[in-house]
Amino acid sequence: MADTxxxxxxxxxxxxxxxxxxxxxxxxxxxxxxxLQESALSHILCAETPVSYTHPTLPxxxxx
Numbered sequence: 183m184a185d186t187x188x189x190x191x192x193x194x195x196x197x198x199x200x201x202x203x204x205x206x207x208x209x210x211x212x213x214x215x216x217x218l219q220e221s222a223l224s225h226i227l228c229a230e231t232p233v234s235y236t237h238p239t240l241p242x243x244x245x246x
Contacts, residue, residue, distance in 0.1 A: 203211070
């Protein structure tokens with residue numbers, strides 16, 4: 183049976199290494215990862231927006 187994962191086992195521990203991908207696929211995967219992180223951050227910021235409106239604001243200047 184042929185190994186279809188395109189992984190080579192690590193010599194020191196026997197665990198599988200990361201699969202080999204082309205440069206083009208690596209760039210696509212990186213861009214997709216960045217897009218997913220931006221989407222997650224956007225969801226967090228949108229969820230926190232109402233919270234920021236309910237907190238009292240600090241005065242911009244203090245009088246002594």
